[in-house]
Amino acid sequence: MTNSPSNALDIVGVRKSYGSLQALKGVEFSIPRGEFFGLLGPNGAGKSTLISIIAGLVQADVGQIAVLGHDTVGDFRHARRLLGVVPQELVFDPFFKVRDMLRIQAGYYGAGREVWPWIDEMLERLDLTSKANTSMRALSGGMKRRVLIAQALVHKPPVVILDEPTAGVDVELRRTLWQFMSDLHRQGQTVVLTTHYLEEAQEMCSRIAILDRGEVKALESTRQLLRRHPFRFLRVKLAGNAALPEALRELVASESDGSIELKLETGKHPIGSVFDALRDAGVAIEDVQTRDPDLEDIFVELTR
Ligand SMILES: Nc1ncnc2c1ncn2[C@@H]1O[C@H](COP(=O)(O)OP(=O)(O)OP(=O)(O)O)[C@@H](O)[C@H]1O
Numbered sequence: 111m112t113n114s115p116s117n118a119l120d121i122v123g124v125r126k127s128y129g130s131l132q133a134l135k136g137v138e139f140s141i142p143r144g145e146f147f148g149l150l151g152p153n154g155a156g157k158s159t160l161i162s163i164i165a166g167l168v169q170a171d172v173g174q175i176a177v178l179g180h181d182t183v184g185d186f187r188h189a190r191r192l193l194g195v196v197p198q199e200l201v202f203d204p205f206f207k208v209r210d211m212l213r214i215q216a217g218y219y220g221a222g223r224e225v226w227p228w229i230d231e232m233l234e235r236l237d238l239t240s241k242a243n244t245s246m247r248a249l250s251g252g253m254k255r256r257v258l259i260a261q262a263l264v265h266k267p268p269v270v271i272l273d274e275p276t277a278g279v280d281v282e283l284r285r286t287l288w289q290f291m292s293d294l295h296r297q298g299q300t301v302v303l304t305t306h307y308l309e310e311a312q313e314m315c316s317r318i319a320i321l322d323r324g325e326v327k328a329l330e331s332t333r334q335l336l337r338r339h340p341f342r343f344l345r346v347k348l349a350g351n352a353a354l355p356e357a358l359r360e361l362v363a364s365e366s367d368g369s370i371e372l373k374l375e376t377g378k379h380p381i382g383s384v385f386d387a388l389r390d391a392g393v394a395i396e397d398v399q400t401r402d403p404d405l406e407d408i409f410v411e412l413t414r
Pocket residue numbers: 128131133151152153154155156157158159160
């Protein structure tokens with residue numbers, strides 16, 4: 111395996127089965143240093159399994175992973191120190207107070223008082239300063255999630271992996287977390303994000319891997335991914351709720367609130383041909399809108 115220290119992560123031929131279920135079927139990709147990377151996929155795609163293997167919590171059956179050139183098995187301690195992983199599940203000791211717990215966690219990485227100002231800075235940025243002396247069990251779910259983020263970052267790791275950090279959090283907290291993640295990225299950290307909010311991935315990530323049933327289905331820049339499928343959408347509202355002419359029915363992508371969205375393949379279905387078909391059928395148009403495909407459209411196309 112060629113480990114490149116210029117890559118934050120090198121994942122080579124990783125396979126993992128649970129009994130007869132192949133959770134990862136030979137996953138392979140690299141993430142250059144400094145990237146904001148999105149790891150997307152439907153439920154059960156294998157994202158958390160891959161993250162657990164990167165973090166050294168689960169062993170791969172086959173394959174290798176390196177963090178900044180350090181093998182996660184052969185050089186586990188070094189690789190682990192370079193990584194901050196925010197898990198999906200909220201696991202913590204309920205009796206510790208927030209700030210104490212973060213200081214103890216830093217100790218596990220061999221860090222001492224020198225990171226205390228950083229801990230206080232994170233508490234401030236994650237809006238937790240007023241909870242610094244509260245015990246974990248007395249926090250709400252959203253607050254616990256924020257502490258978990260701080261906990262993964264106490265040792266200032268250059269590579270940060272966040273497994274669905276915004277799942278089930280309210281809009282305001284989601285914004286705080288977006289800002290926090292962008293700041294980390296701006297400061298040079300490599301950020302790997304898994305999320306089911308595709309607008310979030312589209313907004314934040316410069317490159318994306320789409321995993322589906324243990325295989326990488328796409329791996330490219332967000333911009334390329336969005337341009338990948340040459341189609342557009344045309345939403346039409348027909349006067350008097352008229353029926354769509356037969357010839358256009360195969361183009362229907364969705365229907366809601368009395369309007370119909372058609373999916374038009376570039377070159378094959380020019381917008382003008384839709385208007386012609388409607389006019390020929392004597393159907394008048396009340397309203398019309400077009401839109402480019404977003405990440406959700408591409409995702410559905412790739413993983414359906
Ligand atoms: N410890 C385990 N034992 C048995 N099967 C497992 C175990 N962990 C994961 N799996 C299975 O492996 C597959 C991949 O699961 P994984 O949690 O990695 O997916 P995911 O992409 O993270 O999904 P989600 O988006 O729902 O979190 C699933 O079919 C899951 O049921």
